[in-house]
Amino acid sequence: MKTPNVVWISTHDINPDLGCYSGIWPGADYAHTPNLDRLAADGARFDMAFASAPVCAPARSAIMTGCFPNAIGTMHMRTKAIPPAEVKLLPEYFRAAGYYCTNNSFTDFQVDVPPVVFDECSPTAHWRNRPDEDTPFFAAFHGMTTHESQIYLDDESFQRATLNVARQVRHDTSTAPLPPYYPDTDVFRKAWARYADLITEMDHWVGGILDQLEEDGLVEDTIVVFWSDHGRGMPRAKRWATEAGLRVPLLLRWPGVIQPGTVRTDLVHTMDLAPTMLEASGLQVPGHLHGKPLLRRGGSFTDRPNAYVYGGRDRMDESEDTSRTVRDERYRYVRNFHPDRSPMPHIDYPDHTATWSELRRLRGEEARQLACGELPSRLTDLQRSLVAASKPGEELYDLEQDPHETRNLVQDPGHMKALARLRGALKTWQDSVQDLGMMPERQLMENWRPNGEAPVTATPTLSITAEGISAACETPGASIGWTASPPNPSSSPRPQEQRKLMDRVTGSPEEDGRIWNLYTAPVPSMGTSSVRFKAWRLGFTASQEASVQGRVAGRAPKSPEGHLHEDNNLPL
Known part of the structure; x- marks a missing residue:
């Protein structure tokens, strides 16, 4: 079986309020979602999918690590956790296996994202930027259209936010299917209708991504997953450990493997997506993951992967x-x-x-x-x-x-x-x-960062072997990156306090103008170029850089002292 590509399409703050969930989720028939309905018809619809937390950052941390938030310290909204050493972010496993990994572009995983996790993490990140058409890819697209903030825009701004919602499909406030825990007032009816309009706008965005896969001839070779981080952005849903806070849509398409029109009624966590994607792609599933594979490499589904689903x-x-x-x-x-x-x-x-x-x-x-x-x-x-x-x-x-x-x-x-x-x-x-x-959170933070000081990742140690430059890091759980690009002072990472507040909060990767390759094997010599190495451990301060100058005729370069040259004081 050919190595599949993986495309994740996620949205914020919705329940299974899609037309394809009509009769499954109360009020889902109110929605106008032709593209997502088609995606469900072409693949599998999971009727009992649940987030691990009813708010975005803890929920996304579970999805991206395959671990329960309260097991790895990512349960508070928001925090900067130091997970156990074995915990990695999912795309790193794919990148280590040779996938081109992109994120467009929201992170919010409760940790600062190391630059070795994605080949590109930006508003322009896309599988179309991969080095060649034969490179498999993991491409994540995170839409903000349905975020709770959009429900409450002023009228003019809301119209601009829903330009692709035609007048004839805008949702009528008089027929809004309010649940009984909401008062039947104009405020709630307007909010519910707007929530549904935003879902329709988001559906248009999803359709654009699906169209691009078709244009590129990639539909047959790509697993497409659609999910929401947690439930709708209204009271007793988002931020509540309730059915409306935790129940989400989950759709999965894999042509030729998953039968069209498949319906799964198993209890599943969105956290299960991490091991599912690894298993389906033929990659090893790490033993520390709490999530369970929902789908096997050959395409068979796991029956009753979870006796219970949990949240908090x-x-x-x-x-x-x-x-x-x-x-x-x-x-x-x-x-x-x-x-x-x-x-x-x-x-x-x-x-x-x-x-x-x-x-x-x-x-x-x-x-x-x-x-x-x-x-x-x-x-x-x-x-x-x-x-x-x-x-x-x-x-x-x-x-x-x-x-x-x-x-x-x-x-x-x-x-x-x-x-x-x-x-x-x-x-x-x-x-x-x-x-x-x-x-107590204060105690947890003190355990992580005594006196407020974050631990520092050890600088990689380098050696020259017959295969090339070998790197190691003594910090357990550290990931090593390498680049042949020298540091550029004008684009060096800014001090933490100078980064944009939202980038600091969501943990977006720091940019220094260089692409950091994930180290998985000795790096061949770059001729006369310097090869630079750096290490990251989730929750730790990044290491200093170490470098090796290009070697001649297979001989290891030496500093004046006769040791491998290390630039341990380069700007961070």
Whole structure:
């Protein structure tokens, strides 16, 4: 079987609100998504796919590492973790296998991304930039169209953001399928219709990428995966360890391998994508990954890869909280470790959005009703629970009978067996991954960076062998890069505090004007050119550079002291 290419197309903040999920996910028939519907028809639709966290950075860290966030320290929104030494970002495995790896261009993986992970990480990154047509590629495209921020744009800006949504397919606010935990107000109806319009705009963008694969004659040789990082950007979804917070669309096409119209009802994590892509591409799946391969190299699916799927909510920006959840085919169980805290605490960013403000406004009106001796009537009990001062310590929902999680069954005698089983499953999972979310974050940070000082990756040691320049790094888990390009002072990486704030937050690779090749084997001599090496370990400060001058007639170059020349003080 030919080595497949891999294209990932991801979006932000949506549930399975695509037309192809009509009858599977409540309200999905409201959506207009012809391109994604076609993608599902041509491949496999996963009906029970779940994020590992209900917010972007922890969720993406799981997808890109194949590991649970609370096992590797990436569970808080946001952080800069130091994962265990064996943890790598998925594209590095592909790059080591000879793939051309690109990212266009959002990162946000909870670590600073080393420049050896991608051949290119930029708004112009594309498989079309690969060195030749025979080079296999891993190309990731991360669209921002459906991010929660876009729902709340002013009218003029929203029209510009949805230029490809024709008038006849714009979503009617009067038919918006609001779930019962939202008040039926103009604010929520407008937000829901806009959310659906943004999905249609995103669908147009996806269609463009699929068209490019067709134009390049690559459809038959390429695995295409579409996923969302987590659920919709509204209350009780994004930032909540709920069904709406964690359930996502997942579509996978591989012509000639996956039968068109395939439907998978297995419980899957989006975290499972990392081992799935490696396995399907014929690459070794590292033993430390928590994710399970969903698809084998020959094209057969893994039946019931997960008995349960897990997730959690931890610090959300400035709001500290901890919840864990487990789901089987029927039930969702949630353990809230701080029941005395509101399920909708003050968080500066979403508190400025129209839907969060609307809930707070209505609750404020109810307070004034109470002040006048009236019973509160602006919200239902279910809606009021979103803005309550506290939440239950435990929650249990029968999702077959109650898909919107409206009735907590923790006290229901008829569900005690399910409650005990899921309690046990959650505890077993937390123990097995040594849940770092149970540790105070300050203590975790001190363990990682004593006195606020990040550990430094050791400078690579170099030697000349018959095969070329050999490099090693004594820091466990470090990745080594090499380049024949000398440093350019005008394009050297800026100090961390001088980088753009969003680049610092999302961990985008630092640019120094050079392409760093991933070291996998001794590097042949470059004649008279200097070959430079540098090492990175996730969460560590990068090493200094070491270099070897070009050798003559197979002899190792020597410095005046008779040792391999190392430029350990070059600008970082």
